[in-house]
Amino acid sequence: MSALSSIWKVVLSLLFVVAFIPACLWLMKRFQFAQMKLGQSAIKIVNVQSLGTKEKLMLVEVEGERLLIGVTSHTITHLKSFPSQATSFASAMDEARQESTAADRRHEDAV
Structure with missing residues (x-):
């Protein structure tokens, strides 16, 4: 049972990392656009x-x-x-x- 629990932890951690990268890229893009808009x-x-x-x-x-x-x-x-x-x-x-x-x-x- 502990081996199955460890696999799930690894899978969930991997999914978090895979979802975190695009979210960070999206935020960076939004902030750059806002900065360009304010900079004029x-x-x-x-x-x-x-x-x-x-x-x-x-x-x-x-x-x-x-x-x-x-x-x-x-x-x-x-x-x-x-x-x-x-x-x-x-x-x-x-x-x-x-x-x-x-x-x-x-x-x-x-x-």
């Missing part, structure tokens, strides 16, 4: 466009100015600044693309 950071990520596995274009708003940045696993590059009234990420991308093609044409004309 001055930096806002407006939109993100993935370009590959480790490359992204990000439209970030800082102190009323929007910045288009390129992010890779090794660098962060400032591409363009916009006033905060920029309508959408797509329009920002179109504008950046137009400037890039214009710069490429100028470079080709110079060569």
Whole structure:
């Protein structure tokens, strides 16, 4: 009878540990969300466009100015600044693309 009692104690302890881990993860996630909500950071990520596995274009708003940045696993590059009234990420991308093609044409004309 004591062997059966010991097995039940082990099984109940194991079930407690298995249930305790997800409960702790859930609580940590809730507290992080509440902390982010209360923090109200001055930096806002407006939109993100993935370009590959480790490359992204990000439209970030800082102190009323929007910045288009390129992010890779090794660098962060400032591409363009916009006033905060920029309508959408797509329009920002179109504008950046137009400037890039214009710069490429100028470079080709110079060569």
